[in-house]
Amino acid sequence: MTDFPISRPFLGTVCLLLTSHIAVDARGDDTAGADERPPNVIVIFADDLGYGDLGCFGHPTIRTPHLDAMAAEGVRLTQFYSASSVCTPSRAALLTGRLPIRSGMCSDRRRVLFPNSGGGIPASEITLAEALRERGYATACVGKWHLGHLPQFLPTQNGFDRYFGIPYSNDMDRVNDAPAGKGAFWEPQVAYWNVPLMRDEAIIERPADQTTITRRYTEEALAFIREKQDQPFFLYLPHSLPHVPLFRSPEFADRSQRGLYGDVIEEIDWSVGQVLETLRELEIEQRTIVWFTSDNGPWLSFDSHGGSAGLLREGKGMTWEGGMRVPTIAWWPGTIPAGRIDTGLGSTLDIFPTSVRLAGGELPTDRVIDGYDLTDSLTGKAASPRQQMYYYRGTELMAIRQGPWKAHFITQGSYVGNTRPVAHDPPLLFHLDIDPSEKWDVADRHPDVIEQLRQAAESHRQTVEPVESQLEIPLG
Numbered sequence: 001m002t003d004f005p006i007s008r009p010f011l012g013t014v015c016l017l018l019t020s021h022i023a024v025d026a027r028g029d030d031t032a033g034a035d036e037r038p039p040n041v042i043v044i045f046a047d048d049l050g051y052g053d054l055g056c057f058g059h060p061t062i063r064t065p066h067l068d069a070m071a072a073e074g075v076r077l078t079q080f081y082s083a084s085s086v087c088t089p090s091r092a093a094l095l096t097g098r099l100p101i102r103s104g105m106c107s108d109r110r111r112v113l114f115p116n117s118g119g120g121i122p123a124s125e126i127t128l129a130e131a132l133r134e135r136g137y138a139t140a141c142v143g144k145w146h147l148g149h150l151p152q153f154l155p156t157q158n159g160f161d162r163y164f165g166i167p168y169s170n171d172m173d174r175v176n177d178a179p180a181g182k183g184a185f186w187e188p189q190v191a192y193w194n195v196p197l198m199r200d201e202a203i204i205e206r207p208a209d210q211t212t213i214t215r216r217y218t219e220e221a222l223a224f225i226r227e228k229q230d231q232p233f234f235l236y237l238p239h240s241l242p243h244v245p246l247f248r249s250p251e252f253a254d255r256s257q258r259g260l261y262g263d264v265i266e267e268i269d270w271s272v273g274q275v276l277e278t279l280r281e282l283e284i285e286q287r288t289i290v291w292f293t294s295d296n297g298p299w300l301s302f303d304s305h306g307g308s309a310g311l312l313r314e315g316k317g318m319t320w321e322g323g324m325r326v327p328t329i330a331w332w333p334g335t336i337p338a339g340r341i342d343t344g345l346g347s348t349l350d351i352f353p354t355s356v357r358l359a360g361g362e363l364p365t366d367r368v369i370d371g372y373d374l375t376d377s378l379t380g381k382a383a384s385p386r387q388q389m390y391y392y393r394g395t396e397l398m399a400i401r402q403g404p405w406k407a408h409f410i411t412q413g414s415y416v417g418n419t420r421p422v423a424h425d426p427p428l429l430f431h432l433d434i435d436p437s438e439k440w441d442v443a444d445r446h447p448d449v450i451e452q453l454r455q456a457a458e459s460h461r462q463t464v465e466p467v468e469s470q471l472e473i474p475l476g
């Protein structure tokens with residue numbers, strides 16, 4: 001086996017030499033040779049959806065029948081983490097399988113990219129779209145990008161054949177005469193945010209009509225699936241909602257007992273149902289793995305316009321569980337057994353290696369990959385290989401989880417009130433299997449565990465090399 005290529009221009013040449021490890025396939029395809037075909041990969045990624053916001057994750061009044069059915073037919077992952085508590089680093093981690101600190105897609109000064117940012121995902125990073133395209137996949141990104149809005153950073157420069165969506169958050173580019181403070185959010189109007197809607201590299205609508213954005217993402221996604229049904233494809237579908245400001249199509253207005261936020265989730269749930277139904281209609285559901293998860297926890301400072309982390313502590317922007325543990329479902333009829341709940345650890349970091357291996361590729365060897373191949377745990381054949389999770393805020397390692405234990409070295413608020421960091425020595429220690437809500441600090445009873453976690457943190461730090469932050473580069 002050769003080393004994976006170091007620079008992008010050589011990617012194609014070398015990848016063709018890689019040996020193929022197509023997953024054993026007993027999924028009953030009736031066309032000759034279809035068993036050799038690697039599975040399609042679909043990643044549906046909600047924005048700021050909390051751990052407690054789905055029916056199948058315990059919400060009492062938000063109705064999510066399609067996601068509940070997806071969970072019943074697939075596996076629910078109850079200890080699954082985003083690699084960051086905010087948008088940009090979280091997306092970089094998902095698409096590269098690497099902690100954001102390794103790619104420069106995090107910062108201690110600016111937590112995400114803004115319209116006045118000049119940086120973006122470095123060309124040296126290998127995205128999941130690039131890795132899968134090299135394996136013959138058709139690729140599409142439909143939704144919120146937030147890895148750089150300048151031409152050289154767009155999805156079409158990062159392995160995606162096509163792009164349709166908003167290049168950053170739906171609350172950016174706010175116009176000057178919009179109501180001040182949070183006033184603009186409580187009764188949001190499309191015209192308050194001058195966000196662009198793009199097709200490939202061109203702006204096709206500005207401000208984007210966010211009222212219909214979930215429906216249009218869905219239509220775009222379904223069209224791609226239909227068009228590419230006869231070849232392996234990767235569809236990355238990062239919804240721009242339920243990030244505030246909240247919008248939904250007229251058909252979903254005032255439907256949910258949970259109010260506007262519930263309406264938004266119910267439209268996303270409808271969208272998921274459309275995707276799964278289309279796969280079934282095309283009879284490709286048994287060769288498609290679909291992930292549903294969220295990029296970070298709920299934005300709690302937006303009151304009823306933010307979501308719920310359920311029994312988890314705190315939310316978006318923080319390294320408490322509510323900020324980074326996300327509601328996750330994996331679905332692949334005939335391969336992932338139905339109705340299972342997997343309490344093993346997992347992360348969006350793991351989607352990259354899992355997908356690349358399913359596609360018959362090999363992981364890059366010239367860089368640290370922080371993800372694990374979860375195929376055997378998803379299919380119930382083995383326990384999850386992931387034992388640790390690192391909780392970063394910018395470049396600071398705030399906390400570490402090892403097995404059931406989590407130590408917080410530093411805690412900090414999110415965006416409002418007191419956001420000064422508070423150092424803990426000894427660290428706060430929680431047993432997350434017993435205490436998922438992080439209520440009972442048991443540090444004084446387990447000095448040995450603390451020592452192990454300190455050493456694990458130190459070993460991890462040794463693997464991190466400083467790189468330039470892309471989030472601090474100004475525009476122009």
Ligand SMILES: [Ca+2]
Pocket residue numbers: 047048086087243295296
């Ligand atoms: Ca987010």
